[in-house]
Amino acid sequence: MTTNDIIKPENLVYRKPTLLNDTPMHYCPGCSHGVAHKLIAEIIEEMGMEEKTIAISPVGCAVFAYNYIDVDWIEAAHGRAPAVASAVKRLWPDRLVFTYQGDGDLACIGTGETIHALNRGEHIAIIFINNAIYGMTGGQMAPTTLMGMKTSTCPYGREADLHGYPLHITDIAATLEGTTYVTRQAVHTVAAIRKTKKAIRQAFENSLNGQGASLVEVVSTCNAGWKMSPEQANKWMEEHMFKYYPLGDLKNLL
Amino acid sequence: MGKIKGAIIVDTERCKGCGLCAVACPLHVLELTKREVNKKGYSFARQIMEDTCNGCASCAVICPDACITVYKKKEE
Numbered sequence: 001m002t003t004n005d006i007i008k009p010e011n012l013v014y015r016k017p018t019l020l021n022d023t024p025m026h027y028c029p030g031c032s033h034g035v036a037h038k039l040i041a042e043i044i045e046e047m048g049m050e051e052k053t054i055a056i057s058p059v060g061c062a063v064f065a066y067n068y069i070d071v072d073w074i075e076a077a078h079g080r081a082p083a084v085a086s087a088v089k090r091l092w093p094d095r096l097v098f099t100y101q102g103d104g105d106l107a108c109i110g111t112g113e114t115i116h117a118l119n120r121g122e123h124i125a126i127i128f129i130n131n132a133i134y135g136m137t138g139g140q141m142a143p144t145t146l147m148g149m150k151t152s153t154c155p156y157g158r159e160a161d162l163h164g165y166p167l168h169i170t171d172i173a174a175t176l177e178g179t180t181y182v183t184r185q186a187v188h189t190v191a192a193i194r195k196t197k198k199a200i201r202q203a204f205e206n207s208l209n210g211q212g213a214s215l216v217e218v219v220s221t222c223n224a225g226w227k228m229s230p231e232q233a234n235k236w237m238e239e240h241m242f243k244y245y246p247l248g249d250l251k252n253l254l
Numbered sequence: 255m256g257k258i259k260g261a262i263i264v265d266t267e268r269c270k271g272c273g274l275c276a277v278a279c280p281l282h283v284l285e286l287t288k289r290e291v292n293k294k295g296y297s298f299a300r301q302i303m304e305d306t307c308n309g310c311a312s313c314a315v316i317c318p319d320a321c322i323t324v325y326k327k328k329e330e
């Protein structure tokens with residue numbers, strides 16, 4: 001059997017999701033944002049929601065997400081995506097409404113919007129890309145930065161007396177009465193990617209079916225900000241990030 | 255039962271040379287170019303082992319830029 005016998009449409013097992021358009025993504029090589037984008041595109045396609053999805057993009061590296069995933073998007077002011085999503089879902093209850101936010105966007109400037117939208121039980125899904133750093137602006141410390149972790153604004157490592165402690169916002173979200181589904185996943189291995197896909201699918205279905213607020217944290221790498229190769233960044237994440245942000249469901253009422 | 259054989263196509267112009275596909279492939283089918291670069295100036299992934307791929311799609315699933323298409327077929 002030659003390669004040409006194998007490369008035929010009937011033998012296709014994986015291709016770029018159709019909803020992910022041909023625009024090259026501006027993310028750094030190996031960035032977790034790309035994998036998360038692919039999953040979202042696959043899921044929306046599998047749900048047949050291409051024409052009935054409204055996504056809210058953040059400020060942060062994912063600010064241009066609307067250039068890549070071919071659904072309707074609104075670009076929110078920094079951190080305000082959950083407030084925008086709340087309004088959209090209330091006005092348009094039959095839509096799948098989700099936000100896509102980094103940790104600086106969601107757990108720093110937008111902490112208030114995030115917690116209140118979740119606590120109100122808005123029927124929205126929040127996809128939270130936690131790379132423990134402000135990627136877009138050059139790798140500054142975020143509330144989610146690990147103790148001892150070096151960033152451009154804490155070059156000697158985060159110290160409790162000077163910088164306080166990492167904010168476990170997903171754990172807070174799980175304690176709120178408005179949330180139905182809160183989970184923490186990752187996209188560094190094939191097995192982890194499969195689990196994240198299931199988690200995002202559930203969060204999207206919860207939004208569509210009006211079943212309260214869902215939060216999917218994706219513990220992610222920012223290899224550029226962490227100053228590592230993509231492979232090293234995945235290893236570093238396993239060794240350090242998962243201690244602070246252990247993977248698994250924190251809450252699932254459905 | 256026939257053996258499963260796979261084949262991949264890498265969109266080398268879309269590739270950013272992150273190398274994660276080569277790490278993910280259990281059969282070590284992929285490698286980054288050492289000298290050659292694409293139009294973006296990146297090394298890119300390419301298949302170095304003909305005939306070894308079994309179509310598991312690990313490389314394609316992990317690729318952050320969705321550069322890899324995977325096919326598989328059972329040998330008759």
Ligand SMILES: Cc1ncc(C[n+]2csc(CCOP(=O)(O)OP(=O)(O)O)c2C)c(N)n1
Nearest residue numbers: 059060061078102103104105133134135136
């Ligand atoms: C009102 C306002 N404040 C600050 C900024 C600068 N700024 C842009 S992105 C960003 C943080 C992004 O970090 P994160 O949300 O973690 O996204 P990442 O790039 O890591 O994916 C900040 C502080 C801004 N654009 N607008």
Ligand code: SF4
Nearest residue numbers: 027028031061135222
């Ligand atoms: S700066 Fe970090 S988060 Fe932003 S695209 Fe690069 S690797 Fe990804």
Ligand code: SF4
Nearest residue numbers: 269270272273275317
């Ligand atoms: S994972 Fe994708 S972008 Fe990275 S080297 Fe492989 S084909 Fe290129």
Ligand SMILES: [Mg+2]
Nearest residue numbers: 102103133135
């Ligand atoms: Mg970040």
